Each structure stands twice: as structure tokens, then as C-alpha cells.
Amino acid sequence: xxxxxxxxxxxxxxxxQYKKLGGKTPLEAAKTKNLDLMSKSGxxxxxxxxxxxxxxxxxxxxxxxxxxxxHKYYFGRGLYEALGAGLELQEQDVAFRANLATIENNLxxxxxxxxxxxxxxxxxxxLNGITIEDVTVIAKHTSEHxxxxxxxxxxxxxxxxxxxxHKTGVPINYCQPLEDSEEARKTARIVNxxxxxxxxxxxxxxxxxxxxxxxLLPANALLIRGAxxxxxxxxxxxxxxxxxxxxxxxxxxxGVAKFVGMNVLxxxxxxxxxxxxxxxxxxxxxxxxxxxxxxxxxxxATDSFGHDGDFLGKKRFIExxxxxxxxxxxxxxxxxxxxxxxxxxxxxxxxxxxxxPLLVWGKNCRADKGxxxxxxxxxxxxxxxxxxxxxxxxxxxxxxxxxx
Amino acid sequence: xxxxxxxxxxxxxxxxQYKKLGGKTPLEAAKTKNLDLMSKSGxxxxxxxxxxxxxxxxxxxxxxxxxxxxHKYYFGRGLYEALGAGLELQEQDVAFRANLATIENNLxxxxxxxxxxxxxxxxxxxLNGITIEDVTVIAKHTSEHxxxxxxxxxxxxxxxxxxxxHKTGVPINYCQPLEDSEEARKTARIVNxxxxxxxxxxxxxxxxxxxxxxxLLPANALLIRGAxxxxxxxxxxxxxxxxxxxxxxxxxxxGVAKFVGMNVLxxxxxxxxxxxxxxxxxxxxxxxxxxxxxxxxxxxATDSFGHDGDFLGKKRFIExxxxxxxxxxxxxxxxxxxxxxxxxxxxxxxxxxxxxPLLVWGKNCRADKGxxxxxxxxxxxxxxxxxxxxxxxxxxxxxxxxxx
Numbered sequence: 001x002x003x004x005x006x007x008x009x010x011x012x013x014x015x016x017q018y019k020k021l022g023g024k025t026p027l028e029a030a031k032t033k034n035l036d037l038m039s040k041s042g043x044x045x046x047x048x049x050x051x052x053x054x055x056x057x058x059x060x061x062x063x064x065x066x067x068x069x070x071h072k073y074y075f076g077r078g079l080y081e082a083l084g085a086g087l088e089l090q091e092q093d094v095a096f097r098a099n100l101a102t103i104e105n106n107l108x109x110x111x112x113x114x115x116x117x118x119x120x121x122x123x124x125x126x127l128n129g130i131t132i133e134d135v136t137v138i139a140k141h142t143s144e145h146x147x148x149x150x151x152x153x154x155x156x157x158x159x160x161x162x163x164x165x166h167k168t169g170v171p172i173n174y175c176q177p178l179e180d181s182e183e184a185r186k187t188a189r190i191v192n193x194x195x196x197x198x199x200x201x202x203x204x205x206x207x208x209x210x211x212x213x214x215x216l217l218p219a220n221a222l223l224i225r226g227a228x229x230x231x232x233x234x235x236x237x238x239x240x241x242x243x244x245x246x247x248x249x250x251x252x253x254x255g256v257a258k259f260v261g262m263n264v265l266x267x268x269x270x271x272x273x274x275x276x277x278x279x280x281x282x283x284x285x286x287x288x289x290x291x292x293x294x295x296x297x298x299x300x301a302t303d304s305f306g307h308d309g310d311f312l313g314k315k316r317f318i319e320x321x322x323x324x325x326x327x328x329x330x331x332x333x334x335x336x337x338x339x340x341x342x343x344x345x346x347x348x349x350x351x352x353x354x355x356x357p358l359l360v361w362g363k364n365c366r367a368d369k370g371x372x373x374x375x376x377x378x379x380x381x382x383x384x385x386x387x388x389x390x391x392x393x394x395x396x397x398x399x400x401x402x403x404x
Numbered sequence: 405x406x407x408x409x410x411x412x413x414x415x416x417x418x419x420x421q422y423k424k425l426g427g428k429t430p431l432e433a434a435k436t437k438n439l440d441l442m443s444k445s446g447x448x449x450x451x452x453x454x455x456x457x458x459x460x461x462x463x464x465x466x467x468x469x470x471x472x473x474x475h476k477y478y479f480g481r482g483l484y485e486a487l488g489a490g491l492e493l494q495e496q497d498v499a500f501r502a503n504l505a506t507i508e509n510n511l512x513x514x515x516x517x518x519x520x521x522x523x524x525x526x527x528x529x530x531l532n533g534i535t536i537e538d539v540t541v542i543a544k545h546t547s548e549h550x551x552x553x554x555x556x557x558x559x560x561x562x563x564x565x566x567x568x569x570h571k572t573g574v575p576i577n578y579c580q581p582l583e584d585s586e587e588a589r590k591t592a593r594i595v596n597x598x599x600x601x602x603x604x605x606x607x608x609x610x611x612x613x614x615x616x617x618x619x620l621l622p623a624n625a626l627l628i629r630g631a632x633x634x635x636x637x638x639x640x641x642x643x644x645x646x647x648x649x650x651x652x653x654x655x656x657x658x659g660v661a662k663f664v665g666m667n668v669l670x671x672x673x674x675x676x677x678x679x680x681x682x683x684x685x686x687x688x689x690x691x692x693x694x695x696x697x698x699x700x701x702x703x704x705a706t707d708s709f710g711h712d713g714d715f716l717g718k719k720r721f722i723e724x725x726x727x728x729x730x731x732x733x734x735x736x737x738x739x740x741x742x743x744x745x746x747x748x749x750x751x752x753x754x755x756x757x758x759x760x761p762l763l764v765w766g767k768n769c770r771a772d773k774g775x776x777x778x779x780x781x782x783x784x785x786x787x788x789x790x791x792x793x794x795x796x797x798x799x800x801x802x803x804x805x806x807x808x
Contacts, residue, residue: 364749364756366420366429368779380759380779382786383456390457394757401755402454403461403474404481404501404630 003334003363003396006285006295007388009065010321011058012303014343014356014374018311025374026305026314026346027357034326035359035372038336042361044370045381047388048353049342055353056385058303061341062256064385066236066296073259076158076228077252078148084255084264085140085148089230094156094187097226098139098149099164100124100202100219108168112145113219119207120145123219126205127198132190142251143272149224151190157183162225163195172221191224198222235261240389242398245288248298249276257296263288274301274313278321282328289332293398294389299325306344314346335362335395337388338372358383364395407738407767407800410689410699411792413469414725415462416707418747418760418778422715429778430709430718430750431761438730439763439776442740446765448774449785451792453746457757460789462707465745466660468789470640470700477663480562480632481656482552488659488668489544489552493634498560498591501630502543502553503568504528504606504623512572516549517623523611524549527623530605536597537590546655547676553628555594561587566629567599576625595628602626639665644793646802649692652702653680661700667692678705678717682725686732693736697802698793703729710748718750739766739799741792742776762787768799 013027021029048054049061050070059080060070078095089095100123102110113120124147127139135153142148159179163172175191177184199221202208208218236244238261246257246264249272254264267284269277276299285297299321305314329336340356358381359372370378383391393399417431425433452458453465454474463484464474482499493499504527506514517524528551531543539557546552563583567576579595581588603625606612612622640648642665650661650668653676658668671688673681680703689701703725709718733740744760762785763776774782787795797803 364420364752364758366758366778367427369781378779378781380450380783381456387456390455390757392457394457394459397752399457399459399757401459401461403464403478 002293002398004289004293005335005337005392005396006297006329006333007392008297008299008325008329008336008338009341010302010318010338011298011300011341012306012344012351013340014345014352014354015306015311015314016345016347018346021311021315026311027318028373028375030315030318030322032319032322034322034330035338038326038330038338038359038361039370039372041367042359042365043368043381044372044376045358045379045383046355046376047339047358047383047385048355049385051384052355053353055351056342057351058252058341059256061385062253065341065388066256066260067239067386067389068233068260069386073233075231077226079228079231080255080259081142081226081251082148082150082255083258084251084253085142087138087140087148087150089150090152091230092152092154092156093230094151094158095228095230096149096224098147099223100145100147101221101223102217102219103172103199103221106171108165108170108172108221110217111164111166111168111223114217115144116216117144118214118216119211120219122207123202123205126201126207127222130194130197132193132197135190137194145219146251148251149222151187155183156187157181158227158229159184160188160191160227163191164223164225172223195222233260237261240393240398241400242293242393243291244294244296245292246296246298247281247284247288248272248296250298250300253298262296263292272300274304274317276301278324282325286328286332293396294392302340303344306346307349309346309349311346333362335360335392337392339388360391360395362395364397406697406802408693408697409739409741409796409800410701410733410737411796412701412703412729412733412740412742413745414706414722414742415702415704415745416710416748416755417744418749418756418758419710419715419718420749420751422750425715425719430715431722432777432779434719434722434726436723436726438726438734439742442730442734442742442763442765443774443776445771446763446769447772447785448776448780449762449783449787450759450780451743451762451787451789452759453789455788459755459757460746461755462656462745463660465789466657469745469792470660470664471643471790471793472637472664473790477637479635481630483632483635484659484663485546485630485655486552486554486659487662488655488657489546491542491544491552491554493554494556495634496556496558496560497634498555498562499632499634500553500628502551503627504549504551505625505627506621506623507576507603507625510575512569512574512576512625514621515568515570515572515627518621519548520620521548522618522620523615524623526611527606527609530609530611531602531626534598534601536594536601539594541598549623550655552655553626555591559587560591561585562631562633563588564592564595564631567595568627568629576627599626637664641665644797644802645804646697646797647695648698648700649696650700650702651685651688651692652676652700654702654704657702666700667696676704678708678721680705682728686729690732690736697800698796706744707748710750711753713750713753715750734765737766739764739796741796743792764795764799766799768801
């Protein structure tokens with residue numbers, strides 16, 4: 001008999017200490033009686049999600065934590081976003097992460113069109129099915145101002161520059177081929193035409209008229225980035241003989257999970273933001289247990305508070321997770337692992353390369369008397385992200401002995 | 405001048421905590437005044453013998469601890485067993501780990517023929533020299549019901565299935581080629597014929613008649629597994645410029661040591677079980693010091709108690725080692741390193757992928773105020789098995805500076 005594990009990733013969990021939190025990090029300052037209970041009888045320590053000092057993106061961090069070397073399996077953001085949006089990709093496709101933005105006189109006013117999702121699904125739908133030369137454009141909304149664009153047709157390449165300048169007050173970049181090939185030139189040409197056609201369609205869209213009538217910025221420009229070809233990899237089941245399920249809100253996390261072959265659940269109310277339905281996600285994770293050995297449960301908001309520089313919000317959200325999620329995990333899983341995919345220090349408002357706290361609780365665990373925190377005198381685990389899955393599979397007795 | 409080190413491996417040392425041991429592990433519960441003394445002035449920490457979570461076999465663990473990546477240097481159990489049995493292998497040989505077992509009506513009754521070694525050396529000797537086609541069978545007893553079988557002849561392969569089904573009440577498996585080659589088919593054919601011939605010889609053996617007259621199960625069937633071709637590697641001396649000796653009971657440990665080019669001593673009374681002569685092994689280790697820089701001293705019984713689920717026995721045996729072995733090591737070596745090759749938690753009765761405690765004492769050591777234990781607030785060493793030899797060579801001042 002084997003056991004069941006849940007891997008709870010609190011996105012961007014790691015942080016620094018703040019005077020206004022009494023010299024503590026948000027995790028240290030948070031009142032977390034359930035996490036404290038787990039620390040008392042579990043193993044604690046630190047994880048560098050990729051390698052010491054390396055600043056992970058959300059995509060590369062999750063690849064690494066799932067046991068896939070991102071230097072080998074990272075093919076550009078578009079691939080994972082498209083998979084996470086539920087698109088079935090084909091061999092020749094090139095996929096992009098997309099934003100709808102607001103431009104005025106050809107200058108970008110807001111890269112996220114006010115970050116308001118109103119009418120966004122319909123606006124993306126208006127772009128779906130555009131054809132340019134022999135290439136069809138697939139467009140799909142994911143969350144807020146975000147979506148996915150896939151170019152489908154012969155002779156395309158991912159060796160092109162991004163059109164998103166990542167700032168305002170400037171025009172959209174002209175897409176350039178990044179290698180001397182017919183495929184790269186063709187793809188750049190189509191992308192530039194698409195920027196133009198999309199702007200035309202969005203400008204005259206009645207959905208944008210409705211947005212304006214609601215006092216919202218028009219989403220009148222398409223920004224795409226992270227061109228990626230379709231790729232596959234050995235599935236996590238073939239690698240480990242363990243069945244994995246994914247409960248997440250954000251498309252990217254679902255996409256990376258799908259890429260490695262996890263069973264990705266669609267959970268109504270799992271929005272991947274601060275207002276996500278934690279209860280629905282917990283219930284989905286418990287239900288997913290039936291058909292899997294390890295459930296990957298992703299909670300995003302800790303990272304968002306980090307990006308916003310809101311250490312008090314981060315602390316309170318950690319307390320909410322401790323109250324609403326942890327007890328259910330302890331009751332329903334034999335092994336519970338809690339960690340982050342990277343640090344997002346509130347003072348930095350961006351990801352950092354610092355290690356994240358790690359907690360392994362349940363069957364086959366020693367009590368190391370450590371704490372789940374950025375400071376921990378009794379820590380016994382010092383690992384890298386790529387080691388985490390083996391740590392879990394050892395605890396739930398799925399891993400086979402290597403040698404005799 | 406350089407110093408002398410001993411590397412004491414307590415097999416399967418790592419464990420979990422037990423209520424009946426006052427919430428302590430066998431190592432924590434054991435009264436070990438000499439190990440405690442070493443901890444007080446030495447460096448302590450943890451080692452993952454292969455990598456975090458990976459469950460080591462005894463063979464892969466020792467390769468790793470000797471500094472050889474098992475993913476590169478593990479060629480199947482048979483090779484190391486044969487070397488450990490003192491056989492000189494040739495290029496074309498295929499070697500196997502062997503058991504003599506008891507069968508009745510073609511079904512396996514006991515895979516170890518009652519685990520009684522009586523007449524076992526003679527029974528293995530009866531199988532030695534069998535010829536099948538152009539292949540000669542070399543058979544040699546090692547310990548209890550265990551031995552080694554080597555097939556010597558042209559055109560053989562290790563790409564064949566094991567005949568040992570690893571359970572009772574079933575027939576011996578039919579050996580199958582695992583690749584589409586003449587060599588694999590030939591080897592499988594010879595193995596199947598060998599199973600048949602061995603059974604015939606063992607059935608009519610007067611040694612088995614004697615076993616029966618002593619009330620023992622007849623050892624009337626040969627079980628072989630872990631087919632391995634002959635391989636060599638760069639010797640540990642060429643790699644490190646240090647001279648290594650091995651004092652061990654079990655054939656496997658001697659075999660891995662011989663594979664990497666250690667000087668392997670034959671120690672009468674070193675049986676590799678719970679009744680091993682610890683005093684004889686200590687004396688052999690001290691004597692081996694004359695011609696070596698590092699002595700590898702292997703003690704098996706901690707692992708056997710783990711496999712038996714006997715945490716009290718494990719605790720007592722650790723106390724025995726502390727009493728009978730540690731003081732002699734401290735008196736006779738400049739550097740003493742104590743660790744395990746893996747954890748064998750009594751509650752699991754099998755190897756696990758959890759880290760093992762590590763203690764480095766003597767010359768060139770800091771006192772980190774840690775303890776030699778599975779929980780250790782002051783640990784300063786967090787390493788993998790493949791790093792251990794360099795740790796030792798640094799302390800005894802043999803390692804050369806890398807760079808200037």
C-alpha cells in the first residue's frame with residue numbers, strides 16, 4: 001500500500017524581514033497554528049527552486065519543482081500558457097502569451113487595459129480565426145487582460161522578437177526575425193500584420209464600445225510575447241510511476257502541469273488571484289486524491305501581494321491559507337508538503353533568487369523540531385527544486401530502490 | 405606529512421523516531437559516550453547518499469560514497485558480488501548473484517533454504533565447472549545461502565531477465581532475452597539449462613542428504629539474478645592519489661571496494677551479520693592503516709536490525725559499536741568519519757531515501773556543537789554521498805589545491 005501526498009505551492013512565498021512586522025517576514029509574522037502543528041512533527045528546511053541565487057520565473061520554477069531541468073525543458077512562455085488555456089497544440093504551431101492593451105495615437109497607455117476583465121473573453125474571441133497568408137490565428141482569453149495566441153500554418157518559427165515593449169508611452173515594437181531563415185521572416189511578417197489587423201478589429205468592436213460606456217479603458221491593441229514551438233517531454237508518470245493531478249487557477253501553472261502530463265482539473269472559482277475560492281480548490285484537491293498519488297495544489301495570491309509590495313496583505317493571506325486550507329490537507333492526505341516556487345520579497349516587488357522555506361509532514365517523517373520559516377535553526381532539509389518530487393515519492397513509498 | 409582516516413559505515417544507520425524509545429531514533433536513544441565525545445569536538449550534519457529522496461541499494465550507495473556516480477558506474481549486482489567473492493573476472497564473463505533455494509514439485513518453498521549455511525560451500529562447489537555448450541559455469545559460496553555464479557564463454561550478454569521470482573509458492577521464472585540479439589538468446593538458453601542441470605546435481609547430492617539428516621531444508625535449486633558484464637573504472641588511487649583499504653564482511657561491500665581499486669582485506673570472523681567479530685575488524689582496520697591513507701570499515705548489522713524492524717536491537721548494536729569499535733578508532737586514526745550508506749527505518753523494514761547522520765572528527769575539524777543524530781540543531785555539513793571522499797581527503801591533507 002502506498003500513501004497519498006499533496007504538494008501545496010504558495011506562489012512567491014519567500015520574503016524578507018520588515019520593521020513594521022516586528023522584524024519578521026510575512027510568514028514569520030503570520031499566526032499559523034496549523035502550519036506550526038505540522039512543523040512540530042515534520043521535517044523543515046530550505047529549497048532553491050532552480051539553483052542558489054537563480055531568480056526563477058513561474059514557468060521555469062514549476063518545471064524544476066516537477067523534476068524537469070528547465071535548461072532542457074523550457075521552450076518559451078507561450079507553450080505553457082497555451083496548454084494551460086486548454087488549447088490542443090499541433091507540431092507546427094507557434095504559441096504566444098497575449099495581453100489586450102490600450103493604445104492612443106499608436107502609443108501604449110496601459111499594457112493591461114486597466115487590468116479589468118470586462119468583455120475580455122469576447123474581445124479575444126473576435127481575434128480568433130483571423131487568417132493572414134496561409135496562417136490561422138487562434139486566440140483565447142485566460143484571465144483578466146490575459147490570453148493566448150497561436151499561429152497555425154506551414155513554415156513558422158519561434159525565432160522572432162517580442163512586440164511587447166514592457167512599458168508605456170512608447171509604440172508597440174516591430175517584430176523582427178532573430179535568425180536568417182525564411183520561417184523567421186515569414187513569422188515576423190505575419191505577427192506585424194496581426195498587430196495591425198487586431199487593432200483594426202478591436203477599435204471598431206462593440207465590446208470596446210461597451211467597455212467605454214462602463215468607464216473602462218478600451219482594449220484596442222494586442223501585445224504578444226514568449227513565442228514558443230510545440231514540444232513534448234517524457235511524462236511525469238513514465239518518469240516516476242506516480243499519478244499526479246493539478247489544482248490551480250492560473251493558466252501558466254495548469255499549462256506546465258499539463259506539459260509534464262499531470263491530470264489538470266478545471267475548478268470553478270479557482271481564479272488565480274486574491275479572490276480565488278480557496279474552499280473550492282481544497283475540495284477539488286481532496287477529490288483529485290481518488291485518482292492520483294500526488295496532488296499539486298497551487299495558490300497564487302502570496303506572489304501577487306509580493307508584487308504589490310503589500311507585506312501586511314501577504315501575512316494575512318498566509319493566515320487565511322493556514323485557516324482555510326491546511327487543516328483539510330492534514331485530515332485528507334498522508335503526506336503534506338508546503339513550499340513556494342520562489343521568493344517575491346515585498347520590498348523588491350519582483351521574484352528573487354533567495355531560497356524558500358520547505359515543510360514535509362506526515363508518514364515516514366522525522367520530527368526535526370524546526371520551523372516553517374525563512375529562519376530556522378533546526379532545518380534538516382537543504383535541497384533544490386529538482387529534488388522535491390523524489391523527497392515526496394520516498395515518503396509515500398512509491399519510489400523504487402535504485403540498485404539492490 | 406599526511407594523516408590517516410577511517411570511514412566507518414554503519415549500514416542502514418538512519419531511522420525514524422519511536423514512542424517506545426521515548427520519541428527518539430535508535431541512534432538518539434543509544435547511550436554512546438564515545439560518539440558523543442567525538443561530536444563535541446567534531447563536525448556534524450547530514451548526507452543524502454545518492455541524492456535527496458533517492459532510495460539507495462547497498463551497491464549504488466557505496467559506489468556513490470566512494471565518489472563514483474552510480475548512474476555511470478552501476479553495472480548490475482552480479483559484478484560486485486563476484487569481485488567480492490574473490491573471483492578474477494574476464495572481459496566476456498557474465499556474473500550473477502546466486503541463492504541456493506528449496507523447491508518441491510517445481511514450486512519454491514524457501515528462497516534461502518532456511519538461511520542455514522551448513523554444507524552450502526560444498527553444494528556451490530558441486531555446481532562449479534558445469535559446462536553447457538561452450539560455456540563454463542563458475543560457482544562460489546559467499547555467506548549463508550548466498551554465492552556467485554559466473555558464465556564464462558564466447559558470445560554472452562547481460563540483457564536477460566532474472567529467474568528469481570522473489571517469492572515462494574511459484575516456480576522459478578523462465579529466463580528470457582531482453583533484447584533481440586543472438587548473445588541474449590544464447591545466454592537465456594544457457595541459464596535455463598543451468599537451472600535444470602543444477603537442480604539435477606543438487607537433488608542427488610550427498611551434501612543435501614546430510615542437510616536433510618540434520619533436519620535442514622535441502623538446498624536443491626539455484627536462483628540467480630542481477631546479470632552483469634565485467635567492467636572496470638579509473639581506480640580510486642588514480643582519482644585521488646590516496647591509498648584505500650577495505651575491511652568488510654559481506655561480499656557485496658568487498659566487491660564494490662575491489663571494483664574501485666581498494667585493497668580488500670580478508671578478515672576471519674568478519675561475517676557481515678549480527679554475530680560478526682567487531683574486535684577482529686577493528687584490529688584489521690588498525691593494521692590496514694600501515695599501507696593506506698583511508699580505511700573503509702563496514703559494519704552490516706545496523707541494517708539487518710532495520711530490516712527486521714527491531715529498533716531496540718538496533719539501538720543496542722549501536723551501543724556495542726560505540727563501546728567496542730569507536731575508542732580504538734579514536735586512538736588509532738587522525739580523522740574518524742562515521743555515517744550510514746542509507747536509512748533503513750525499522751518501521752519500514754526497507755531502505756528509505758532519507759538522509760543519514762554524518763560525523764567528521766579529528767584533525768582539521770571545527771567543533772560545531774552539533775550532535776551525531778537524525779535531528780541536529782547545529783549541523784554544518786549538508787552533503788551528498790559523492791562529496792564524502794573529498795571531505796575526508798581535505799581533513800587528512802591529501803587533497804591538492806584545485807587552481808592556484
